[in-house]
Amino acid sequence: MTSRRTRPGRAAAVAVAGVLASTALAACSDSGKPRLNWYVNPDGVPVFEKYAKECSTGEYDLEVQLLPSGATDQRTQLARRLAAEDSSTDLMNLDPVFVAEFANAGWLQEVEGPIADSVQQSVEGEGDYLSGAAETVTWDDKVFAIPLWANTQVLWYRKSLAEAAGLDMTKPVTWDQVIEAAAAEGGTVGVQANKYEAYVVWINALVQGAGGDIVSDTEAGRDAKVDLDSDAGRKAAAIIQKLADSPAAQPDLSVSNEGTSLGQMFPAEGPGEFMVNWTFVYKNYEPGDGKPTTPEQFKDLGWTRYPQTVAGEESKPPVGGIDIGVGAYSEHPDWAMEAAECITSKQAQVDLALDAGLMPSTNSAYDEVAASGNYPKDLIELFRTSVDEGGPRPKSAFYAMISGAIQARWHSPTSVDPDSTPEKSGKYLQDVLEGKSLL
Template sequence: MTAVAALAAGSLSACGSSGKPVLNWYVNPDGVDTFMTYAKKCSTDKYDIAVQQLPTSATDQRTQLARRLAAKDSSTDLMNLDPVFVAEFANAGWLKKVTGSLADTIETSANGQGDYLSGAAATVTWNNGVYAIPLWANTQVLWFRRSLAQAAGLDMTKPVTWDQVIDAAAKQGGTVGVQANKYEAYVVWINAMVQSAGGDIVSNTEAGRDAKVDIDSQAGKDAARIIKKLADSKAAQPDLTVSNEGTSLGQMFPAQGPGEFMVNWTFVYKNYEPTVSKDQLADLGWARYPETVAGTPSKPPVGGIDIGVGAYTEHSAYAMAAAQCITSEQIQVDLALKDGLMPSTNAAYDKVAASGQYPKDLIELFRTSVDEGGPRPKSAFYAMISGAIQARWHSPTSVDPNSTPGDSATYLKDVLEGKRLL
């Protein structure tokens, strides 16, 4: 039995019409049709899986799930988790711990020696334990019009910097697409630039509220300088201050103009493939995430979705079995081929590469970017960290490398110490 419904305020029925337990699987809006298929495939003669759809934004997803789990809701059996939720939810006691050989495989993979991509495996570990199972591993690359880069004289077979990309777009009448609305993806951009410059927003996150705030650094200034440069440039898109993952897609192949350079997630190729002409698709290029500092390898963003089992489920054994089924190699392959959501395991990646549905160099760029990328801070207080950064770095038109990193460091420290509210 399957069902799709908006997340309701009250508890959901624990039994279906057949009398079997119903495991509620809360999912984000990406790949819902594939989730529906696997909810049916992974249901058994002992339990059914019902799909419940979460809101679109990661912030709203966290709020909905946290409210349920804080209330010890027994109907929250399975959930799709943005990687930054895992530490917070595990620290709060809201997730069942993954044990046995699967946990061993994930922990080994986090050290670069197992089937899971190390960048994906690292997102589900917390306090010497494993608290979720990686489903797909997301990352960002630099998408661009080959004709635009060629006209600007950029050799895209070599690493490029943010400065080069902004200058090239402005010179040729093109634009640079980013995510700079006041939401989580803006922090993803800031974090990636800071890490690519050799810094961190915070460190020693295991200390919780006593984590070390590091953003007032040269790396923080480098990131702020790039944001200001783009905001002041002719390459800035008109909706820069409210831009998101979807808004810049249409700027790649405009009715007139040379197009854009754009940082965005892996779904982009499958978004364009069925909708643009063959000539346009041939003009679509991809490269590693831009460097913040020339000569220092970039740290592409690491995202994706992990599957967690709610701590208060009344069917923990069933839910853990279902979690393993809905993170299987085949669903990872299907999500990649149908939805553009890349796998979390090397075995699934190999099958996606062998399918011929993606250029092989693009597949390897995705895989390398996850393993060599940079995660957002793994902290039980990540929501506070993200909120504080958004509060002081937005709008991008107000960012000043001489003041924004320092102001945000002071504010973030006060928020973590409970001296100020978001």
């Protein structure tokens, strides 16, 4: 497969891209072949490095470049590069919420052919991709990225803590029950509530679990309908307030992230925690390779579906993961798309699941992971159904504004008030979208 060059004028764009000068990358690798740069997030890097080698060919070398750890910082770096029409941004790992923005801006190559057909079929529930994952890569009825892994959150907990609190974990549990049970037994509840994207993930899941949305009619762009000032918004705020005021809140609640609460599951003293977190948790606690978790502790680890916001109303687990996009200004777009197909193969998805705890985006890869025996089958099915029945964040070309405005008014969690936060944040978000206020 030969590579085609993209539009003229790139030299002029690069000339004004001084912001990228310090990170400019050579066009050729040590072998003398053209180098395709693959910008990756820090999760699963050893697997990425393996596939960078395996997906290199006699015509090009694929090399991994590491992005910052936070989704917002990842978006900022990639957006700056692509806005400057940087030709060295060939492939990139994208948080699903940024696909719409990048596609709308013309920064991504359209995905065509059999993969695009499978994605479109999967959106309707008929293809190999999980429908929740397939939804994340479509924009304006076209496909602009390839799902790699599909992430979701479940409720992880100490079985002994739940038993002591009298919670029947074979049935759906609510946030109220979890907070009250942890507080009654001297345990804690782990969440992500720092001022960053994962806090918006929590807020969005709470709102959707109450039957609402942060925004709707997102196809209208800046004219999307802001729905935060609603009964669902107030119920979400009430749960955050309840945890913040509870003895079950962890001391670092306002700066908590995916990693901070991991150590609270099996502390030196105390009954442990209930924790909402992503799929990597199982492998994180699995004994071996010098990990501090003992086999006895590991037997006490439980999991169930994301808690309900409202009793009797099905929860909406967060949907996340990573999609692979090809930069619109790559000098080798055909090779880059070929490489993207290679690094999103079924085997790559299986390896990410088995080695890094990052779950597949396709049903066929899920079936192989389930057959491997490396995960309990009920956990695998919980992951899969949580993605397909979960709640995505708003698909909007202005998502970065939406997320930033919510973070600005809902943080710190200790200041959230159901009587005022939804109303004030809804007004602020509306003003930001309309250009009346700045983030």
